[in-house]
Amino acid sequence: MQFLQQLVNGITIGAFYALVALGYTMVYGVLKLINFAHGDLFMWGAYLGLTGLTVALAALGYTTPWAILPVVIFVMTSVALMGVLVERIAYRPLRSAGRLAPVISALGVAFILESLARNVYGASWKTYPQGLTPSGGLVLAGGVRVSLMQIIVLVASFLLMAGLYLFVHRTRVGTAMRAVSLDHDVSRLMGVDVDRIIMIVFLIGPGLGGVAGLIVALYYGSFDFTLGWIFGLKAFIAAILGGIGNIPGAMLGGMLLGIIETLGAGYMSPQWKDVIAYIILILILIFRPTGLLGERVAEKL
Amino acid sequence: MSRKFAPVLLVAILLISLFAGCKKEPETIKIGLEVPLTGDYAYEGQGMEKAVRLLVEQVNEQGGLLGRQVELIVEDDAGDPTQAALVAQRLVDAGVVAVIGAYNSTATEPASEIYNEAGILHITPSSTATRLTQKGFQRFFRVCFLDDRQGLFAAKFMKEVLGAQNIAILHDNSTYAQGLAEHTKRYAEEMGLNVVFFDAINPDDTDFTPILTNIASAAPDAVYFTGYHPQGGLLLKQSGELGLDLQWVMGNACNNPELIQIAGLENAVGTYVTTEPLPKDLDYPEAKEYVAAFEAKYGEPVASVWWLMAAEAFNVIRYAIEQTESTDPAVLAEFLHNEAKDIPGLTGPILGWDEKGDRLGTIHVAYVIDENGNFILNPEQPSP
Incomplete structure (x- = not known):
């Protein structure tokens, strides 16, 4: 029973890692850039969600969970716009500057976004309004509990990931994205507007990241400005583990990291879980340097 | 700096120090407050600052200590040990007589080393880790009780x-x-x-x-x-x-x-x-009076006992300075160790301190x- 309960706990944490990992993977796919600012865009999703909810609840007096819907749209668009802005200001001018400069630029953006959140919202822990999320859940055989929120989180992240996968593989823009991820110059020769495609990637990645921030904050109920750093780092590792640039890989890597960490924490100690998780990570990378699903280059992204 | 400006600067410095020497006002007594104004414990630190500031204002309105105004210098350690060491040095450089802080033991530990070396009276309002008082620091005290x-x-x-x-x-x-x-x-x-x-x-x-x-x-x-x-x-x-x-x-x-x-x-x-009891549950007249003054000034209650403990630390420093008529940290520390008994405290009568600087008694x-x-x-x- 304990094992199954820990599995449920781990899958929930994994779903969050996977959602955030998508943003790393998409940007890496088209730009070969590790967008370290992604974790902080995700954190901004949580803060903007707080602002949105406060305004929605105060102005409209919503008493139903549907108050969340306009907030989701607000968070998604504003974080997506932040993402595009970051690309315009900090990455595009460095597009031909080799690979090191944009990574440092990304770290700079990450620090700016984190300090900005601290200065705007203050350093104390923020709590979401109570009673917005449904409580209750199922008790499965053997006393394993799955809360309604956990089911919602899992379904929502699966739908977002499936939608993204279909978008990339079944639409014209998605095809263009895959082309750009293979070669910028050849894509340009084929008539693909590379800058526009990159902009779309920076709309979708941070947009999803922002929503992930909102979901995490709704689920846990409280957070502070360091949220982006911890989740961002773990999600980045999940993306590498699954094979960076690969959407199903991000999902697999996130789930795997969440479950390994949880079992490590549950069966040994939370003090040891990172040691265990990263030993396994190093082992996987030694035997599969491109990550678990990373080898099919042509199908990347 | 170019050679041309050096004499000009020298004259300027001389002039300024001349005027400074003419000033009749006695020097202020500088008291340091090292608390987390940002970070996880910002809520506590910000309240502690308010709590101490209230007492400082009250003292200054009544003519200060030993006829000198009290100047509170606040530094933010963010609850972080590295930053704590940094701001501790800043307070020492500012020439404080005594320091109140830090909030968490992790920040108090490195800061206490620096205050000890500088020979400053150091009172923590809230750090309860036992080992803080086991280093033989003669000028380190707590107003809270041990873990x-x-x-x-x-x-x-x-x-x-x-x-x-x-x-x-x-x-x-x-x-x-x-x-x-x-x-x-x-x-x-x-x-x-x-x-x-x-x-x-x-x-x-x-x-x-x-x-x-x-x-x-x-x-x-x-x-x-x-x-x-x-x-x-x-x-x-x-x-x-x-x-x-x-x-x-x-x-x-x-x-x-x-x-x-x-x-x-x-x-x-x-x-x-x-x-420790919440401020509102303290049944001493000093506590009730202080809690009322705090609410009147800030329009909010003393929400945390640590805010009150920070005020208590200032209270102890004031008491020691008044009783000894000295601002020498050595004299103050000596007084707290050996002579201070039954100080009328905000958190109940303070029985005194043992040789390590731990407050006697308990109120949990x-x-x-x-x-x-x-x-x-x-x-x-x-x-x-």
Whole structure:
């Protein structure tokens, strides 16, 4: 029973890692850039969600969970716009500057976004309004509990990931994205507007990241400005583990990291879980340097 | 700097120092306050600043100390040991006589080394890690009580009031929380209780369901969490959501209304907190007068006992300066060690300090969170 309960706990944490990992993977796919600012865009999703909810609840007096819907749209668009802005200001001018400069630029953006959140919202822990999320859940055989929120989180992240996968593989823009991820110059020769495609990637990645921030904050109920750093780092590792640039890989890597960490924490100690998780990570990378699903280059992204 | 400007600058400096020498005003007495104004504990630090500032203003309105105005210099250590060392040096350089701070033991520890070396009187309002006073620092004092006392109280409370036989203890690896956890474990085992679970969380985590599931499978009669309120709140929330039947008892770092906000009221009800009494429950005229003055000035209650303890630290410094008519830290420390007895304190009469600088006596009590989200004094307390 304990094992199954820990599995449920781990899958929930994994779903969050996977959602955030998508943003790393998409940007890496088209730009070969590790967008370290992604974790902080995700954190901004949580803060903007707080602002949105406060305004929605105060102005409209919503008493139903549907108050969340306009907030989701607000968070998604504003974080997506932040993402595009970051690309315009900090990455595009460095597009031909080799690979090191944009990574440092990304770290700079990450620090700016984190300090900005601290200065705007203050350093104390923020709590979401109570009673917005449904409580209750199922008790499965053997006393394993799955809360309604956990089911919602899992379904929502699966739908977002499936939608993204279909978008990339079944639409014209998605095809263009895959082309750009293979070669910028050849894509340009084929008539693909590379800058526009990159902009779309920076709309979708941070947009999803922002929503992930909102979901995490709704689920846990409280957070502070360091949220982006911890989740961002773990999600980045999940993306590498699954094979960076690969959407199903991000999902697999996130789930795997969440479950390994949880079992490590549950069966040994939370003090040891990172040691265990990263030993396994190093082992996987030694035997599969491109990550678990990373080898099919042509199908990347 | 070019050679041309050097003489000009020299003359300017001479002139300025000439005017400075002419000033009739006596020099201010500088008191330092080192608290976290940002970071996880910003709520506490900001309240502590308000609490001390109120007393400083009162003193200055009444003509200051020894006829000199008191100047409060506030530095933000963010609860972080590296930054604590940095700002401690800044306070020393500013020429303070005494320092109040820091909030958490992890920040107090490196700062105390610097104050000790500089020979400054250092009083912590809230850092309760036992080892802070075991370094032989002659000018370091506490106005709070030791973790060791709280550990004894917590073990007694779980045994006598909750009737627990098997207990779980959880800390967060910080200096303070680990110390309190280990003292509690030692006293609990001396009293014949079984400690069936003893481990730490990583306070950077957000999800504690793995360890909660683990604690539940050890089936303790009570769980004592010794860490801070952001994690305490998350533990209560996730424990409630997992439907675990755990009786939570929390240490004094969870003595904070934000605990209930983070946990959600339905998950926090029935949780006990071992702590110094809340400001509103203190039955001394000095306490009542101060609490009323604080509310009148800031329009909010003294929400945390640590705010009051910070004010108490200032109160002690003032008392020592008035009694000795000196601002020499050596004289003040000597006075507090050997002569100070029954000081009329905001947190009850201060009996004095032992040779290590630990405050004598104890005032711990247990609170319980009621259905309205208030911390109320638990009707049942263990034997003294």
